[in-house]
Amino acid sequence: MSSKRKNIELKSTEKTPKRSKKSWKTVTTAEKYFMEGNYSKALPLLFKYEDCEARAMLYLAYMYFEGIGTVEDMVK
Secondary structure: OOOOOOOOOOOOOOOOOOOHHHHHHHHHHHHHHHOOOOOHHHHHHHHHOOOHHHHHHHHHHHHHHOOOOEEEEEOO
């Protein structure tokens, strides 16, 4: 069975962070900021681990969908 999906290359020169205790703590901190309504502090922390932490991806998706702390973007 052949896949029709295109390969997506990282445009950044940085390596994707691996899931770790540090990533878990960072996303937990971002979650705290999110719950407090401090989206400007939560956003960069979530971006850092969006590729390895499902919670980060979930919060970012919600923020983009609702336009919370960012411009509404249903595609992202």
